[in-house]
Amino acid sequence: MILGIETSCDETAAAIVIRDQSGQGIIRSNVVRSQLDEHAAFGGVVPELAARAHVEWLDHIIAQAADEAGIALGDVDAIAATAGPGLIGGVLVGLTTAKALAASLGKTLIAVNHLEGHALTARLTNNVQFPYLMLLVSGGHSQFVLVRGVGDYERWGGTIDDALGEAFDKVAKLLSLGHPGGPAVEQIAKSGDAKRFKFPRPLLREARLDFSFSGLKTAVRLQAEALAPLTDQDVADIAASFQAAVTEVVATRSRQALERFRVEMPDAPPQLVVAGGVAANRAIAAALTGVTEEMGAVLVVPPVALCTDNGAMVAWAGAERLALGADDRLDVAARPRWPL
Numbered sequence: 001m002i003l004g005i006e007t008s009c010d011e012t013a014a015a016i017v018i019r020d021q022s023g024q025g026i027i028r029s030n031v032v033r034s035q036l037d038e039h040a041a042f043g044g045v046v047p048e049l050a051a052r053a054h055v056e057w058l059d060h061i062i063a064q065a066a067d068e069a070g071i072a073l074g075d076v077d078a079i080a081a082t083a084g085p086g087l088i089g090g091v092l093v094g095l096t097t098a099k100a101l102a103a104s105l106g107k108t109l110i111a112v113n114h115l116e117g118h119a120l121t122a123r124l125t126n127n128v129q130f131p132y133l134m135l136l137v138s139g140g141h142s143q144f145v146l147v148r149g150v151g152d153y154e155r156w157g158g159t160i161d162d163a164l165g166e167a168f169d170k171v172a173k174l175l176s177l178g179h180p181g182g183p184a185v186e187q188i189a190k191s192g193d194a195k196r197f198k199f200p201r202p203l204l205r206e207a208r209l210d211f212s213f214s215g216l217k218t219a220v221r222l223q224a225e226a227l228a229p230l231t232d233q234d235v236a237d238i239a240a241s242f243q244a245a246v247t248e249v250v251a252t253r254s255r256q257a258l259e260r261f262r263v264e265m266p267d268a269p270p271q272l273v274v275a276g277g278v279a280a281n282r283a284i285a286a287a288l289t290g291v292t293e294e295m296g297a298v299l300v301v302p303p304v305a306l307c308t309d310n311g312a313m314v315a316w317a318g319a320e321r322l323a324l325g326a327d328d329r330l331d332v333a334a335r336p337r338w339p340l
């Protein structure tokens with residue numbers, strides 16, 4: 001039984017997760033406090049405010065996680081916390097808290113890579129077997145990772161500028177749709193004409209599994225400026241055309257990544273696992289369903305609450321590593337950057 005702590009961005013989260021003898025996961029509690037309200041006025045996450053809110057809330061969130069699981073903290077076998085990558089102030093709050101608990105309760109400490117948490121979540125929720133391809137699309141990351149086993153990852157491509165969620169957020173800001181932008185863009189795109197504007201599909205002609213979204217964002221900005229003042233219909237049409245562009249990019253890249261999976265692992269059934277907040281986008285999910293059906297591959301999308309940042313994914317990554325003997329030292333460092 002593991003306590004998992006997540007504080008690397010704007011969610012203060014803690015969870016109690018069990019990994020049984022057969023390797024099945026059971027979520028006993030999963031408490032997430034979003035800081036959206038703290039950051040709303042600034043149109044994005046302010047690192048210093050985030051760190052302060054984590055300090056203020058983390059103890060309560062951990063107590064609530066233990067309470068909802070019906071346990072005392074001393075009952076856990078290990079304490080796992082995100083040690084990076086992320087906003088360093090927040091990471092320090094979570095990791096230091098985990099160290100203090102591990103030291104005082106005499107428990108094993110496990111310093112978890114946040115990306116590994118996302119990468120392994122589908123095994124907790126859907127009992128997915130290795131190997132699989134993960135598409136992580138969140139506010140901070142956009143990448144394809146081949147997941148061969150616990151601790152055995154190969155990055156196949158990523159964004160060379162903005163993350164996909166970040167692109168949604170910036171477009172939403174341009175269109176005055178508020179923060180976080182993804183859900184707002186998706187909602188308003190429903191009443192828009194996706195064919196009205198032909199936005200660029202960056203890098204799509206190149207044979208590499210990378211993304212680039214900043215040129216697309218600039219094209220959206222120039223279009224919005226050319227039309228200003230924007231009518232509601234203009235806003236909806238821009239949002240719909242933007243979403244169509246990124247959906248096509250993500251679908252095409254996923255098809256290419258699955259083709260590579262086929263070539264490199266001819267004996268393994270192709271599986272695409274999606275993680276990150278953008279997985280909540282229905283247009284993108286529908287396109288990925290189409291691609292995986294066409295490729296004879298399996299698509300796994302964990303429940304949205306577990307695709308976005310949470311403590312259960314950190315607890316689970318800790319549990320999988322604990323089962324392999326992980327035991328980190330109390331002086332393990334917090335890392336703002338930490339590639340898988």
Ligand code: KG4
Pocket residue numbers: 009137138139140141164165166168169180181182183186276277278279280281282307308309
């Ligand atoms: O994984 P997440 O909760 O946080 C991290 O960045 O780690 O992802 C949040 C991101 C935000 O950029 C948000 O705008 C985006 O996911 N997002 C969406 C949707 N829901 C959340 N993007 C597109 N469509 C959505 N429905």
Ligand code: ZN
Pocket residue numbers: 114118138276308309
């Ligand atoms: Zn994340």
